[in-house]
Amino acid sequence: MLQIALWKRVLIWSVCALGLLLALPNGFYPRVEAHNDASASIEAGFSGNGLEEQAAMWPSFLPSSLVNLGLDLRGGAHLLAEVQVEDVYETRITSLWPEVRNLLREQRATVGTIRLQPSDPTELRVKISQPDAIQDAVAAVRTLAQPVVSLTGAGATDLVVSADDDMVVVTLSDAEKLATDERTVQQSLEIIRRRIDEVGTREPTIQRQGADRILIQVPGIGSASELKDIIGTTAQLTFNPVVGRATDPEAPAGAGNEVVPSLDEEGVYYILESAHVVSGEELVDAQPSFDQNGRPAVSFRFNPSGARKFGDYTADNIGSPFAIVLDSEVISAPVIQSHIAGGSGIITGNFSVEESTNLAVLLRAGALPAGLEFLEERTIGPELGQDSIEAGRIACLVAFAAVLVFMFLSYGTFGLFANVALIINVGLIFGLLSLVGATLTLPGIAGIVLTIGMAVDANVLVFERIREELKTKKGVARAIDLGYEKALSAIIDANITTFITAVILFAMGSGPVRGFAITLGAGIMTSVFTAIFVTRLMVVIWYERRRPKTLEV
Known part of the structure; x- marks a missing residue:
């Protein structure tokens, strides 16, 4: 019989309400984004500069997850780097x-x-x-x-x-x-990803291209040079024994030694043993801090292996200087005053607070095993992204309106039910994308437009089946019930094959192809839900109130 249990009705409407609630922040994108950024800054310990006012721009009891905009919609930076293996x-x-x-x-x-x-x-x-x-x-x-x-x-x-x-x-x-080439590229890929994620950028695209190249696309970054500042430093930290000092960069160093300039002392060079005592690879933590004079510094901590080597060296070389070297520059060369046990210490220098914070991020993320040569760099302005958003919005509205008109003219009252379900379906798509933190790209918008057209396919199958049942002189309730029952297998088969295609596109593709696959897959799941459950529930509620003797579909 044409009946739906009360608990099922409550569950269906609850899912719809939850999905629309999750999609709601996307209707107030600038306000919610400012709220999220301010809240993240406050949690990180920052204050002032209007952060509290920005955090109050969106109620804390409402969801604040957004659909991330891709590089082609938001603007940002594009780099192609070659790893110097x-x-x-x-x-x-x-x-x-x-x-x-x-x-x-x-x-x-x-x-x-x-x-x-x-x-x-x-x-x-x-x-x-x-x-x-x-x-x-x-x-x-x-x-x-x-x-x-x-x-x-x-x-x-x-x-x-x-x-x-x-x-x-x-x-x-x-x-x-x-084997070293493979490890180097993979390690560089992971370290670049950690560095970019640490500075709070949204949904970067970081993937390998060819044998030794890495593609980096980060939405929301102001310029390619800003992105290079984040990832372009190798941040190779070593602790080397000091052999001597010199004022000439060409001073004879001797076999096994090297001449390294001082970062803070102009015209001063240190002669160091090339073989380091401990390296940054053995760091487990690095945090911005202040030295005993209140100047910005970076505190660090070694793993057990590094702590043991560092402790043994300081115990055996009390009274001797050793150099802290970052990217082939001596940050400082203190004299070992006593045995340093525990594997922790502090790096001092002429840092600003921002520089000490960035250095801590780089050290914590790990040293790039090799240098990067940037073969291609582009900055994509937000104006281009705004044009894409406007074009996508127009495409969605045109497709939406055309489908609504077609369904109403073709199926009358039942077409109105399908139209309401279609509106709910679009909201559920954005709610699902917000929930999983997906990135929306221009091809992703194309996937949504395609979904709008496909979303009514299931309803068309059901309504046509109901028409067929009515021609066999079935009663109204029986025709509606059989229409949904007999169209179910065709609906599931059609959508499963399309969903498999979306999965293959996501697994085998990259960048824009994946963006299309994500929105297509999400649209398939939500359209099946709205066609099978939401429209049927609306039809059942309508039938229970009207009890029509005849039916025109």
């Missing part, structure tokens, strides 16, 4: 020297004295004073080689150790270089 080879080779040195020192009776030789950055050359023992030295250094951790490098080792007269030559194997 070769930088990692040099860093890796440089870090091998302490291990090779300590290993050969244990065999000094055989190999004699050892000395690091100038060489190409991608290889390590160590000269021994006993050439006859060169094979013994090579065999000893080969014990440092480890299996390559990758599917393509199965069975290979990471180091190639050979002899060249009285020198041991160490290079990275080809398999290790390939």
Whole structure:
């Protein structure tokens, strides 16, 4: 019979009300966005500058989730960066020297004295004073080689150790270089994502392109240069032993050392050991703070491994200076006064509060393993996005009006029910997109327009089936009941196949294709709900009140 239980009616109307309530903030987008940004700033500990007034622009008891606007609608910055994977080879080779040195020192009776030789950055050359023992030295250094951790490098080792007269030559194997390239790009991708997410931008698009390139699109950023400031710094933090000071950048440093400029002292250069004691990779936390003189600084904390190395070094080198190096510049070079246990410390310098905060974000997100070269950069103005929004709005309104008129002219009263369900359907789409934090792009608007046209398909199937049942002299109630019952399988089949297409587009596509797939998939779910449940409930309520003897569909 044509009946719907009370609990089902309550559930259907509750879902509709909840969906429309979630969609409501999108009708007041600028006000709600200002409220969200101000609330986030207040939670982060900021105050003043009208934040309280902006936070009060939207009632706190109402939902405040918005559909994020994509780069083509909101404007923002677009970057295409190439990861300089070769930088990692040099860093890796440089870090091998302490291990090779300590290993050969244990065999000094055989190999004699050892000395690091100038060489190409991608290889390590160590000269021994006993050439006859060169094979013994090579065999000893080969014990440092480890299996390559990758599917393509199965069975290979990471180091190639050979002899060249009285020198041991160490290079990275080809398999290790390939594995290193893959790890470097993936690590860069993740660190860029963490850095951008930490500064509160909305729904960035960060994805790999090709072997060593990364595409970065961030809506709401004022310019490409602003985006480069966030992600363009490698933020490689190291703690290096100090060999000496100089005023000449070309001062002789000696094998295994390097000349690094001072950040704060103009014309001052430090001669440092290239092999660091601890690196920023062993940091677990970094927070903006103030030093004992009230100046902005950054406090940091190491993981257990880094804390142990840092503590051992400070215990063995009391009275000696060590340098805190950030991106090949010495921030400070304090003298070790005592054993620093616990693995925590503070970085001081001529920072502003904003600079110390940004540095803490960069260190906390992690150091980029290699430099980035920006091959392409574009800034998309909000005016272009506004034009897209207006064009999309006009397209939606035209499609909406055309469908409403068609349904009313074709099905009369039942067409009005379908039109009300269509309006609810559009609200539910925006409510669902707001709930999951989806990003709306221009192709996404196209998906909504397509959904508006498809949303009435289910109602057309039902209404046509009701017409067929009425022609067989069925009663009104029975015809309506059979119409929904017999059209159900066709509705589900048609929408499942379309939903599968949306899933494939989302899984295989990227950027605009995904935006289209998201809105299409959301529209399918909401249109099926409104067609099967909402319109049927309205028809049932109408029938219970009117009890018509005949029916014109």
